[in-house]
Amino acid sequence: xxxxxxxxxxxxxxxxxxxxxxxxxxxxxxxxxxxxxxxxxxxxxxxxxxxxxxxxxxxxxxxxxxxxxxxxxxxxxxxxxxxxxxxxxxxxxxxxxxxxxxxxxxxxxxxx
Amino acid sequence: xxxxxxxxxxxxxxxxxxxxxxxxxxxxxxxxxxxxxxxxxxxxxxxxxxxxxxxxxxxxxxxxxxxxxxxxxxxxxxxxxxxxxxxxxxxxxxxxxxxxxxxxxxxxxxxxx
Numbered sequence: 001x002x003x004x005x006x007x008x009x010x011x012x013x014x015x016x017x018x019x020x021x022x023x024x025x026x027x028x029x030x031x032x033x034x035x036x037x038x039x040x041x042x043x044x045x046x047x048x049x050x051x052x053x054x055x056x057x058x059x060x061x062x063x064x065x066x067x068x069x070x071x072x073x074x075x076x077x078x079x080x081x082x083x084x085x086x087x088x089x090x091x092x093x094x095x096x097x098x099x100x101x102x103x104x105x106x107x108x109x110x111x112x
Numbered sequence: 113x114x115x116x117x118x119x120x121x122x123x124x125x126x127x128x129x130x131x132x133x134x135x136x137x138x139x140x141x142x143x144x145x146x147x148x149x150x151x152x153x154x155x156x157x158x159x160x161x162x163x164x165x166x167x168x169x170x171x172x173x174x175x176x177x178x179x180x181x182x183x184x185x186x187x188x189x190x191x192x193x194x195x196x197x198x199x200x201x202x203x204x205x206x207x208x209x210x211x212x213x214x215x216x217x218x219x220x221x222x223x224x225x
Contacts, residue, residue, distance in 0.1 A: 004154075032211065043116070043203055043216030044155070089154065098143060098210035099168065102155035 003027045004092050006103035014111050019077040021106050023090035026071065030092040034100070035064060035075050038087045047088075048075070080110045114138070116217035118204050124223045125194055133189045133220045137206030144187050145207075145214060146179060150200040158202075161187060162210060194224045 005024045013019045023033075031052035036044035050057040050064045050073065057064050063076045077084055087107045091100040117136045125131050137144050146158040157171040161181045172178070176194075181187040191198055201221050205214035 006154075034213075036216075041218065043205070043218050045216070046213045049213070091155075093211060095211070098145075098160050098162070099157055099171075100145075100214070101157070102147075104152070104154040 002104075003030075004090060004101045004103040006088075006090060006106050008106050009104070010107040010109070012109045012111060013080045015082055016079045019075075019080045019084065019108055019110065021075040021077075021088050021090075021108065023073045023075075023103055024071060025073075025092050025101075027092070027094070027101075028071065029094040030101075031095055032093045033064070033066060033073050034091045034093075035062075036089045036091065036102075037084075038089065038105070044089060077108075080108075082110045082112050084108060085110050116204055116206055116215050118202075118217035118220050120220060121218065122221045122223075124225065126225050127196060128193055130190065130192045131194055131222065133191075133202050133204075133222070135187045135189070135204030135206075135217060137185060137187070137204070138215055139185075141206035141208050141215075142184065143207045143210050143212070143214075144181060145205045146187070146189050147203040147205065148173075148200045149203060149219075155203065158189070160210075191222075194222075196224050198222060199224045 034049040035047040038044040066073045087105045091102045144161040147155040176192045179189045201219040203219045205216045207214045
């Protein structure tokens with residue numbers, strides 16, 4: 001019973017183009033979402049978050065969009081750079097809980 | 113300004129042996145989490161500590177798994193009588209409070225032969 005799903009295990013994008021990583025969730029109680037990036041042999045590092053009171057949050061080249069009615073969020077990276085090549089995890093939580101539910105990750109490869 | 117550290121970085125053990133994995137959180141972080149990432153899977157929540165107490169142990173896969181935290185700092189995850197399905201990367205994270213950004217350690221890769 002996966003409450004947070006990342007249906008694309010991998011994605012390849014040309015350098016300079018946009019990368020779009022998708023995440024779907026099933027629990028309507030989730031009100032806080034995060035994206036983490038993970039390089040091989042390292043722990044995940046926090047990238048960007050969004051609260052359910054917003055539908056968009058932007059930080060430099062990274063923008064997260066939240067569509068609550070569709071229970072869908074996406075991470076846009078523009079422009080994509082080779083250093084963005086990593087595994088990206090989305091995670092969800094809700095107020096009153098400390099537990100984060102993670103997706104299975106999407107491996108992004110940015111081609112030079 | 114050290115981040116979260118974990119030891120050992122790699123552990124190879126024989127089936128049936130006990131193992132201990134250690135996590136040193138960021139100083140002052142009261143919340144500490146253990147996760148497991150099996151091959152091709154996402155991060156699976158195991159246990160959460162607030163201070164030295166663990167309000168939720170429901171993620172621990174079996175009674176062979178236990179964890180403790182002392183002094184509100186270092187935590188140890190113990191796996192008794194290891195099985196091959198315990199092979200995974202075990203990740204520790206800490207945060208300044210529950211629901212705040214979690215900072216992850218590099219993980220311990222456990223291989224059970």
